[in-house]
Amino acid sequence: MLKILTNPDPILRRKSQPVADVSAKEIQELIPQMMEIMLRKDGVGLAAPQVGKNIRLIVIHLKDETLALINPKIIKKSIVKEWGEEGCLSVPGQYGEVKRCKKITVKYLDAKGKPHQVIAEGLFARVVQHENDHLDGILFIDKARNITEIE
Ligand code: NI
Numbered sequence: 001m002l003k004i005l006t007n008p009d010p011i012l013r014r015k016s017q018p019v020a021d022v023s024a025k026e027i028q029e030l031i032p033q034m035m036e037i038m039l040r041k042d043g044v045g046l047a048a049p050q051v052g053k054n055i056r057l058i059v060i061h062l063k064d065e066t067l068a069l070i071n072p073k074i075i076k077k078s079i080v081k082e083w084g085e086e087g088c089l090s091v092p093g094q095y096g097e098v099k100r101c102k103k104i105t106v107k108y109l110d111a112k113g114k115p116h117q118v119i120a121e122g123l124f125a126r127v128v129q130h131e132n133d134h135l136d137g138i139l140f141i142d143k144a145r146n147i148t149e150i151e
Helices: 025-040 122-135
Strands: 045-047 057-062 065-077 081-086 094-101 103-109 115-121 145-149
Touching (some): 025 057, 045 122, 057 122
Antiparallel strands (some): 057 065, 094 145, 103 115
16 A cells, blocks of 8 residues: 655655656556545545655546546646645645646646647646646645645
8 A cells, every 4th residue: 555755755855757668567556556545535636756656647636537647748838827725645734825827738648658738727737737846846835825734
């Protein structure tokens, strides 16, 4: 069973490496395990470094759909940004407002290695940006205002 690392674990601060082979056993096993723990913890997203793997892989759960994004790359960002409340499974009990691009275009490979390019807006865009930050060692608390602690 995977364990979620919490701040200040140094693994969360490392820059993650691209996945070289999507079909590798390690990756194919990791994706469903990450989805399972994300759903169990009621998360809307989870990045591989949060489970101790410094690789560029994120999973997202929105509107009853789960999605794996491998080697995601945000290739276009809207000029318009908006503030929104965020939390993170690796920063338990803390919430804050983060300014994110309202609309982005993200390129990625799915779990079968097939390339996709999608336009994400609103919460979907926010989650992709939050999870993509994890791949670069960035936590939402680095960018947040009005951080509150909830026991
Ligand atoms: Ni997070």
